[in-house]
Amino acid sequence: MSSNNNTTVSPGGLPSRRNTELLMLVFAVVIPVFAYANVGLAKDGTLPAGMLGYGLGLGLLAGVTHLAVRRWAPYADPLMLPLATLLNGLGLVLIWRLDQEPTITTDALGGPMAPNQLMWSTVGVALFIGVLLLLKDHRLLQRYTYISMVVALVLLALPIFVGKEINGARIWVQIPGVGSLQPGEFAKIVIAIFFAGYLMVKRDALALASRRFMGLYLPRGRDLGPILVIWAISLLILIFETDLGTSLLFFGIFVVMLYVATERTSWIVFGLLLSASGAVFVASTNAHVGERVDNWLNPLDRAANDGVTETAQAMFSFGSGGLFGSGLGQGYSRLISGIAPKSDYILATVGEELGLAGLMAIIMLYALLIERGMRTALAARDPFGKLLAIGLAGVFAIQVFVVAGGVTALIPLTGMTMPFLAQGGSSVIANWALIALLLRISDTARRPAPAPAPSLDSEMTQVVRP
Amino acid sequence: MSELTLTVMRLGFLAVLWLFVIVAVQVIRSDLFGTRVTQRAAVRRPDQAAAQRRPQQQQQGQAKPAGRGRQRRGAPTKLVVTEGSLTGTTVALQGQTITLGRAHDSTIVLDDDYASGRHARIYPDQNGQWIVEDLGSTNGTYLDRGRLTTPVPIPPGAPIRIGKTVIELRK
Numbered sequence: 333m334s335s336n337n338n339t340t341v342s343p344g345g346l347p348s349r350r351n352t353e354l355l356m357l358v359f360a361v362v363i364p365v366f367a368y369a370n371v372g373l374a375k376d377g378t379l380p381a382g383m384l385g386y387g388l389g390l391g392l393l394a395g396v397t398h399l400a401v402r403r404w405a406p407y408a409d410p411l412m413l414p415l416a417t418l419l420n421g422l423g424l425v426l427i428w429r430l431d432q433e434p435t436i437t438t439d440a441l442g443g444p445m446a447p448n449q450l451m452w453s454t455v456g457v458a459l460f461i462g463v464l465l466l467l468k469d470h471r472l473l474q475r476y477t478y479i480s481m482v483v484a485l486v487l488l489a490l491p492i493f494v495g496k497e498i499n500g501a502r503i504w505v506q507i508p509g510v511g512s513l514q515p516g517e518f519a520k521i522v523i524a525i526f527f528a529g530y531l532m533v534k535r536d537a538l539a540l541a542s543r544r545f546m547g548l549y550l551p552r553g554r555d556l557g558p559i560l561v562i563w564a565i566s567l568l569i570l571i572f573e574t575d576l577g578t579s580l581l582f583f584g585i586f587v588v589m590l591y592v593a594t595e596r597t598s599w600i601v602f603g604l605l606l607s608a609s610g611a612v613f614v615a616s617t618n619a620h621v622g623e624r625v626d627n628w629l630n631p632l633d634r635a636a637n638d639g640v641t642e643t644a645q646a647m648f649s650f651g652s653g654g655l656f657g658s659g660l661g662q663g664y665s666r667l668i669s670g671i672a673p674k675s676d677y678i679l680a681t682v683g684e685e686l687g688l689a690g691l692m693a694i695i696m697l698y699a700l701l702i703e704r705g706m707r708t709a710l711a712a713r714d715p716f717g718k719l720l721a722i723g724l725a726g727v728f729a730i731q732v733f734v735v736a737g738g739v740t741a742l743i744p745l746t747g748m749t750m751p752f753l754a755q756g757g758s759s760v761i762a763n764w765a766l767i768a769l770l771l772r773i774s775d776t777a778r779r780p781a782p783a784p785a786p787s788l789d790s791e792m793t794q795v796v797r798p
Numbered sequence: 799m800s801e802l803t804l805t806v807m808r809l810g811f812l813a814v815l816w817l818f819v820i821v822a823v824q825v826i827r828s829d830l831f832g833t834r835v836t837q838r839a840a841v842r843r844p845d846q847a848a849a850q851r852r853p854q855q856q857q858q859g860q861a862k863p864a865g866r867g868r869q870r871r872g873a874p875t876k877l878v879v880t881e882g883s884l885t886g887t888t889v890a891l892q893g894q895t896i897t898l899g900r901a902h903d904s905t906i907v908l909d910d911d912y913a914s915g916r917h918a919r920i921y922p923d924q925n926g927q928w929i930v931e932d933l934g935s936t937n938g939t940y941l942d943r944g945r946l947t948t949p950v951p952i953p954p955g956a957p958i959r960i961g962k963t964v965i966e967l968r969k
Contacts, residue, residue: 352825359821363814370807411825418818659808686812693815700822707826 349410350402356414357394364390364421367660371429374661389450390421393457404464405775409708412774415701416767419752420453420760422694426681427755430674433666445674445755452757456764463768470773474716477529480522487519492572516578517762520585521769524723527586531593532715539594562586563606567614574620577734577746581727583607588726589719628744642668643741646677649684650740657687674755676747679739694753695736702729705770711777721773724766873926874954874967882963883909891928891967895921898960912937912961920952928952928967937961
C-alpha cells in the first residue's frame with residue numbers, strides 16, 4: 333500500500349500549448365536546414381552558399397506563422413503548424429536538390445524552381461495569416477453554403493473554357509504575368525465548405541429515410557439525387573479535363589463526408605461501385621486516361637519516347653533506394669523524364685535518397701497531419717465544424733493517397749501534387765489555407781468554455797437596511 | 799567529402815526525421831487525455847495514516863490474516879470513469895481509499911454541479927472487497943439503479959453514478 337498512488341485527477345482547462353508548438357517549429361526548421369547541408373556536402377563537398385539565407389527565410393516564415401497563431405488562434409492544435417512547416421521545408425530542399433541536376437533544369441523545362449516555390453510558400457503563408465486574421469469563426473462559412481457550391485463549380489469548370497492543356501490534362505488556367513494556376517486546388521477547399529453546409533441540413537433525411545435490404549440501408553430514390561449529381565460532375569471533369577486525380581478527389585470527399593454525416597455504410601458501397609464503374613467506363617473510352625491505365629498495368633512496355641514508362645522509372649528509383657536510401661543528393665531520380673521528378677514524382681526522389689525508412693517517415697508526417705484534422709473534427713462542438721474538419725482532413729488524405737498510390741503504382745498515376753512537398757504554386761497556397769481553416773476550427777474546439785455568469789440565486793442573501 | 803561522413807549524415811538525417819515523428823506522437827499522447835494528474839505523495843492526512851495503521855492492529859489481533867493490502871484473485875485493479883467530464887480517466891486500485899467529490903483534496907475531483915463536496919468514497923474492506931459508501935451527499939450515489947443508503951460491496955462492472963459522472967471498477 334504505497335501512498336504515492338495518491339493522485340488528484342481534475343479536468344482542468346486545456347493548456348494552449350503554444351510553447352510546445354514553438355519547440356516543434358524550431359525542430360521543423362532545423363531538419364530541412366540539415367537536409368540542405370547534407371545535399372551541399374554530398375554534391376560539392378562544401379556547405380551550400382545559400383544555406384544561411386534559406387534557413388533564415390524558412391525560420392522567418394515559421395516564426396511569423398507561429399506569432400499569427402499565438403495572436404489569433406491561441407488554443408489551436410500544437411502539431412499541425414510544425415508538420416506543415418516541416419513538409420514544406422523538406423519540399424523546398426528536395427526541389428532545390430533536383431535543381432542541381434543540369435539535365436532537368438534546362439530553360440525549356442522552366443529553369444530552377446526552388447526560388448519560385450519559396451515565393452509561392454510565402455504567398456501561402458500570407459494567405460494562412462489572412463484566413464486566421466479575417467475568419468474569426470468558422471461558422472461564418474456556413475452562411476455561404478450555396479455560394480460555395482457555385483464558386484466551386486466555376487473554379488472546376490474554368491480550365492475547360494479558358495484553360496490550356498499541359499501533359500494531356502486540362503487543369504491549368506494561365507494568368508498573364510503571374511503564371512499558371514490550378515483552380516482545382518482551391519475548389520477542393522470551397523467544395524468541402526459546401527458539402528459541410530449541405531450535409532449538416534440534409535443528413536437526417538439521408539440517414540433515416542431508408543429501407544433495410546440485405547444488411548444495407550438503401551436510401552430512397554430521391555435521396556440518391558445528390559450523390560448521382562456529384563458523380564456525374566466528377567465524371568464530366570474526368571472527360572473534359574482528363575484529370576483522374578481531381579475527379580477522384582471530388583467524388584471521394586463527397587462519399588467520405590456523406591458517410592460521416594449519416595453513419596450509413598451503404599454510401600461507401602454505392603460510392604465505390606459508382607466510382608469503379610465510372611473509372612472503367614472513362615478509361616475504356618478516353619485515350620489519355622486509357623494510356624495512364626495502360627502504363628500502370630504494363631509499366632515495362634516501351635513508352636512513346638522509346639524508353640520505359642515513367643511508372644517503371646519511379647519503381648527503379650524506389651528499388652535502388654532500398655531500405656535506407658542512397659543519401660540526399662546522391663540519387664539518380666533525374667533520369668525520370670521532364671520536370672516530373674520535381675512535381676508528380678517527388679516521392680520517387682524521397683524513396684531513392686532516403687529509402688523506405690525516409691519515405692515511411694514522410695508518410696507518417698502526412699498521417700499525423702490527417703490525424704490532427706480528424707481529432708479536430710472529434711473535438712469540434714458544432715456539426716458544421718465537425719463536417720468541415722472531416723472534409724478538409726479527408727481532402728488531404730485522399731490527395732496523399734492518390735499521389736502516393738500513383739507513384740508507387742498502386743493505382744494509375746494522376747496529375748495531382750503531393751501537398752506541400754511537390755513543386756506547384758497553387759497547391760502550396762491552397763494547402764496553407766486548408767491548414768489555416770483546420771487551425772481555426774481546432775482553436776474554437778479547444779478553447780475553454782467561458783465561465784458561466786454568476787447566478788443571482790447563489791449569491792448570499794443580503795440584508796437590506798433602510 | 800569522405801564516404802564515412804556522408805553515410806553518417808544519411809543515417810543521421812533519417813534518425814532526426816524519425817525523432818521528429820516520435821516527438822510529435824509524444825505531443826499527441828499527452829494531448830489525448832484532457833486531464834491533469836498531479837502526484838500528492840508528500841501530503842498525508844492524519845485520518846488516512848490512522849486508516850493505514852488499523853489493519854496492522856487487526857492482523858495482530860486476529861488469527862486469520864485478512865491481508866488488506868493483498869489482492870484477491872479476480873479482484874478489480876482499476877477504477878475507470880466511463881461518463882462525465884473525466885471520461886477515460888483511470889485510477890489504479892492498490893488498497894487506498896478513493897474519495898470522490900468537488901472538494902479539491904478528493905482523489906477524483908468531480909467538476910459537476912450535482913456532486914457534493916465530499917460525495918462518496920470507495921475503499922477495500924478487510925477481505926479486499928471494494929465497498930462504496932455515500933458520504934451524505936445531497937443528490938445521492940447510485941449503484942446500478944439503486945440509491946445507496948449504506949456501504950455496499952461493488953460487484954465487478956457495476957456502474958456507480960454520481961451526478962453526471964459514471965465510474966466502474968474493472969480488472
